[in-house]
Amino acid sequence: MTDPEILKDIVLSHYKQPKNKQNLAKSDNVFRAKNPNCGDLYAFAIESDAGMLNITHDTQGCAAAVASSSILTEMLNGLSSEGALKFVRSFRDTFLNGRPLPEDTSVELEALHFFKQSPARVLCVDIAWETVENALVRPS
């Protein structure tokens, strides 16, 4: 178990300087979602080059929403569609169903698990993963 202060710092750094974030106004294949509780907006553009995914996002929201979107892109970029889908399903299964974290879990994913302490914030993290899961199972 990593020191909670380190996990907080990871979330904050992804929130303040999110990775793979850009304006998606001109992108094709954008998948959007809205958190019904607070109105936060999630957006992901999914491209594939030589079988490898390149996901960018433009999520506007709280630290959990932005950090989750940022970490998601870091975890999935470079994977195949099938590999990414497997990764997303595995993360959601652990995150939503309260299963213990596997030993080899990256510290970034562990940081997202930090939000499980507050049931209301679980959704903030999960919407990003749910949106991308739905996008990956849907043929574009």
Added chain:
Amino acid sequence: MEDIHQRISEIRSDFPFFSQEGKFKDWVYLDTAATSQKPNRVINAELEFYQQFNANIHRGLYEISEAATAAYEKAREQISEFLGSQDSDEIIFTRGATESINLIAQSWGGLNLQEGDEILVTNLEHHANIVPWQMVSAKTDAQLNVIPIDDQGNLDMQYAMDAIRGGKVKCMALVHVSNALGVTVEVAPLIQAAKEQGIFVLIDGSQAVTHFPVNVTKLGCDAYVFSGHKIFGPTGIGILWAKRKVLEEIPPYQGGGDMIRSVDFEGTTYAEIPAKFEAGTPHIAGAVALGEAIEYVNEVGFDAIATIDQWLFGRAAEIVESIDGLKRIGNTLDQVGVVSFYSDQIHPSDLATFLSTDKIAVRTGHHCAEPLMKRLGIPGTVRVSLGIYNNAEDLDRLEKSLRSAVTFLS
């Protein structure tokens, strides 16, 4: 009044939540606009009802049922008096303000609204005073007309008056005090103008009745609603007051037992008011406990409540205004009970999560008033809402935690 802090301390000791030894010992509760904590006498009234008086009301020809009925009807009298109604049959027990508004929208609106009619609401409304009107509009082809507000939540009174006199508005449904901003709407001149035009007027007093005395007879509206749980009563019980003439004219909202005079398969004769609108077994213990909550408010007195409200609001507003980067919404003079604010840099949910780790309960988001947040151009606010049991230490802890949160999250 004696020393204000001494009085708050006495009031606070009436609320067992604050002296608990349970999991939420030492929490600072600043979410009273969502639901208030309950004084001992309200909790005891509900307990005592179930322990000593529990029987179904009306029709029971034995003494326990008669006692339960008497307790239930006494609560109706207490609430009638509290609202300044001249006739306790005009008090209908519902599940809450939401059900009260739905009842009026469906029963009055279904009977009286038609294509081309307008329902005048404000941009401050809670969803409970928007959605029921949209539902009846879909059936009747009436439409909503929304009174705009300025950036501080003040109503455009000229727009309201023009709409009222424009000939299309058939119904006006106004919030008395905004749940999201604490802004008090000056309803009296609007009601007067509306009644001159024969417009039906409903006032949503959910956030008002805890803070200042309301007299429906003097206001001159047709219906007034509030929820019990926001005024120290139990959840699941609320009030619709409406003029006898209105209640007698409109059809029942729900059918069932207790709301009938006679039933056969060819047809049913409805009971007189208030029974006509209280189908099924009501929340008897809740009504009795709400009566007790009203007595509690009467005992504390609105003079003391106003003094405490003013101090709490002033201190909370001062805290928010003294922290760089936080923007408070509203003018001081016409607000009560709620200090709502936001930051351009920090998301409200992140502030609330930080405060929660310091055991401080506030609410964030759109506060069931999405159209209001859209108008203000923000996703939501952090809302500190105050009750007469909040003390100086609560607000000192809020200040300390807010300062740390802003430093940490900026």
